Amino acid sequence: MKALVLLGCPETPSQTPMAVYASDKLTKLGYDTTIAANPAAAKLVKVSDPEDYYNLNIVDLERTLGEVQAGDYDLLLGFVHKDAAAAFFVTFDQILDTKSIALVFERDLDLVGQFVEMIEESGSKAKICAVRAFHNPSPIKINLDKALKELE
Template sequence: MKKAIILLGCPESPSQTPLAIYATQKLTGIGYQVAVASTPSAKKLLEVSDPQEYYVQNKTDIESCLDGLEEGDYDFLLGFVAKDAAVSYFVTFYHILNTQSLALVFHRDQEKLEHFENAVRESTQADITSARAYHNPTPLRVRLDRALDKLIDPEPNKQDKKDNVDEPEKNPKLDEQEDS
């Protein structure tokens, strides 16, 4: 079975915990055994949100996980990136694991969002998906779904692309500023 690891940093954004559970469920559904490496506070929120461990069975402290991490331990890395420390963790895990990786970048402030995107882009070859988000997880969930669809089928049907040539890539409602 393929193995994926999800990185969670400081859980300041209310969107992070439900999206982490959602991402775990999605990755499990496409055949991954999922581990979540997080800060202690993010781990506590997961434990409260999923007390029966229905979605997240394998939780570990991000620091202790990093201590024993080796290339080949995981087939996919998904990092939640909403702070400078999260960028650092993602870049570190990316370079150790040397595996297919996705940075899910989010913040309520556009400048910080761009800063985090650029920091990941400059330090890795990882895929990046991002959205302005804080309270509302929907913009990130939609982008995560699109990114995971590409993971499942990296070469979608070319006919589908031809049929959608005139359709814009972005959904204006997803790109609007959310109320915080």
């Protein structure tokens, strides 16, 4: 089984530790996990694992978008905390046409609602986990753990 984790702009402090956490959880569930990230997010994730303890497979988000095809992954997990991240998630979701989880979070609850609406209006069948969060990764972690438990 293969999972693709999407990371966009690393503006929110919660995204990087949650990306490492998500990759670890997915690997333990038996997924061969790939993180597709923009250059800044990729650097932050790499710095977060200096000894390569988690053996993270990190690829370029834009390049992956140009190459990915339906059937390449069994699970899509997207970190959605900006409108661009929602657009990337929806695009990958439509191309891959696979199980998907959108972790929607922002400090502004109105924006959380807007991002959820963007995903829903796309016709996505993704499991949407939405929470108000920015600095504290715990609410995101709780939602991710619940969503992954449903996959087991």
